[in-house]
Amino acid sequence: MPAEFRIENAAGTSSGQWANGWSYFPFGQELGESKQTDRMRFTGHERDFFNPDGTADDLDYMHARFRSPLTGRFLSTDPVLGTPKLPQSWNRYAYVSGNPLRNVDPDGRVQFDSLLTKMEFYQAVDYLSQDPGARIVLEKLASLRGASEPWVFATEGATGYRPSLNIIEWNSSAGLDVRGLGGKAGAGGSWIQSPAMGLLHEVAHTVQNNSSPEQFKQDSVRDGSEYTDPEERRVITQVESPAATALGEPTRAAHDGTQVPAKTPPFPKDDIERVPKN
Numbered sequence: 001m002p003a004e005f006r007i008e009n010a011a012g013t014s015s016g017q018w019a020n021g022w023s024y025f026p027f028g029q030e031l032g033e034s035k036q037t038d039r040m041r042f043t044g045h046e047r048d049f050f051n052p053d054g055t056a057d058d059l060d061y062m063h064a065r066f067r068s069p070l071t072g073r074f075l076s077t078d079p080v081l082g083t084p085k086l087p088q089s090w091n092r093y094a095y096v097s098g099n100p101l102r103n104v105d106p107d108g109r110v111q112f113d114s115l116l117t118k119m120e121f122y123q124a125v126d127y128l129s130q131d132p133g134a135r136i137v138l139e140k141l142a143s144l145r146g147a148s149e150p151w152v153f154a155t156e157g158a159t160g161y162r163p164s165l166n167i168i169e170w171n172s173s174a175g176l177d178v179r180g181l182g183g184k185a186g187a188g189g190s191w192i193q194s195p196a197m198g199l200l201h202e203v204a205h206t207v208q209n210n211s212s213p214e215q216f217k218q219d220s221v222r223d224g225s226e227y228t229d230p231e232e233r234r235v236i237t238q239v240e241s242p243a244a245t246a247l248g249e250p251t252r253a254a255h256d257g258t259q260v261p262a263k264t265p266p267f268p269k270d271d272i273e274r275v276p277k278n
């Protein structure tokens with residue numbers, strides 16, 4: 001369970017700026033300034049943080065990192081207003097509803113930074129499970145035990161998986177625009193994958209890293225192909241594309257794409273109303 005120590009802005013401004021603080025992962029790693037260099041060091045191992053080769057999003061990435069996974073819920077109201085069926089979700093400050101003392105899933109397995117993340121995660125699971133192949137991968141995720149149990153953190157930045165920490169950072173409001181990558185359009189000609197599809201992609205990495213770590217490491221070496229490396233090729237061609245096809249979502253034939261705001265499943269607008277950020 002993450003322990004957090006923070007100093008809120010004493011002025012209590014409406015922008016809720018984070019004045020200072022220190023955050024730690026359950027295993028004691030500090031989530032702090034050094035992460036930027038960590039990221040550089042782990043380039044080639046961290047998966048799918050767009051754009052991996054550019055610097056344009058680094059500031060944004062740092063921004064997102066400081067606001068998430070552990071701090072984001074403190075700083076701004078969540079764009080999700082909540083779903084009528086889940087009273088806990090009505091509170092727009094997910095941290096308040098996501099009591100950190102109860103962060104750990106009572107069943108073990110997947111662990112979450114907040115109740116809202118957990119709720120959205122299982123909405124995505126419900127949606128993805130319509131595809132039998134995706135269901136198998138999700139069941140493997142649920143079967144991980146002990147040190148292999150991953151965490152899922154909400155982020156307003158890029159969706160990705162950190163094998164070094166066994167953490168999926170998931171932007172549940174963003175999908176991947178995959179046009180021009182040799183794939184096929186989804187239903188209605190859409191080229192934007194759902195946030196759930198991005199989650200499935202990272203879950204596939206997570207399962208591989210925890211169940212076949214040596215294979216994961218071996219397949220994580222760049223091979224100069226359009227898929228970057230064999231691990232990405234496996235995830236995209238064997239997990240992501242079949243699920244996307246079954247669910248009417250667009251596919252890609254390269255490990256590329258641009259993360260864009262998305263309102264696509266698993267969040268039907270009838271269930272959750274999204275509002276623009278302040």
Ligand SMILES: [Zn+2]
Binds near residue numbers: 048
């Ligand atoms: Zn990937």
